Amino acid sequence: MKEKNKVLGLTGEITAAKYLQKQGYKILKTNYSCKCGEIDLIAMQKDVLIFVEVKNRDTLAFGLPSEAVNFPKQRKIRKTAQYFLLEQKLRDVACRFDVIEIIGDKINHIENAF
Numbered sequence: 639m640k641e642k643n644k645v646l647g648l649t650g651e652i653t654a655a656k657y658l659q660k661q662g663y664k665i666l667k668t669n670y671s672c673k674c675g676e677i678d679l680i681a682m683q684k685d686v687l688i689f690v691e692v693k694n695r696d697t698l699a700f701g702l703p704s705e706a707v708n709f710p711k712q713r714k715i716r717k718t719a720q721y722f723l724l725e726q727k728l729r730d731v732a733c734r735f736d737v738i739e740i741i742g743d744k745i746n747h748i749e750n751a752f
Contacts (some may be wrong), residue, residue: 650694651678657745663688670701672725675718676747686732689719692714694740704748712752 655665658681666687667680675709679690693703700706707715715735723731737751 646684647692647694650738650740653677653694653740653745654690654692657738657747660710662745663704667722670718670722672721674721675714677715677718677722677735680722682723686734686738687728688734689715690720690736690743693717696740696742698733698741704737704746704751707751 651668655668658679659665661683663681663683665681668678670677670680676682677689678686678692679691681688681690691707693706695703712735719733719735721734723729723733735747735752739746
């Protein structure tokens with residue numbers, strides 16, 4: 639089961655990255671990881687840095703994929719994003735947190751999700 643979820647997650651991240659590129663985003667990092675946590679995709683659109691959490695499901699048995707991005711998960715993503723900004727010495731850059739949920743072959747991009 640774990641292996642299937644890992645494959646599903648990786649497939650979703652690749653699909654989301656391709657989707658964002660088609661929308662004119664530049665993918666800066668995939669699977670950024672540090673001591674604070676992990677961010678699936680870090681992208682740039684014009685002058686906005688976007689931290690993207692990707693949730694991929696093949697069924698709605700456990701609810702919408704975006705519902706899994708609860709408050710504790712959001713807090714962890716924010717801390718990881720702060721670490722990234724410090725590490726890259728980025729200041730005064732506009733940031734946004736998006737969620738991309740994938741259900742089967744449908745993509746729902748939620749901008750400013752949190």
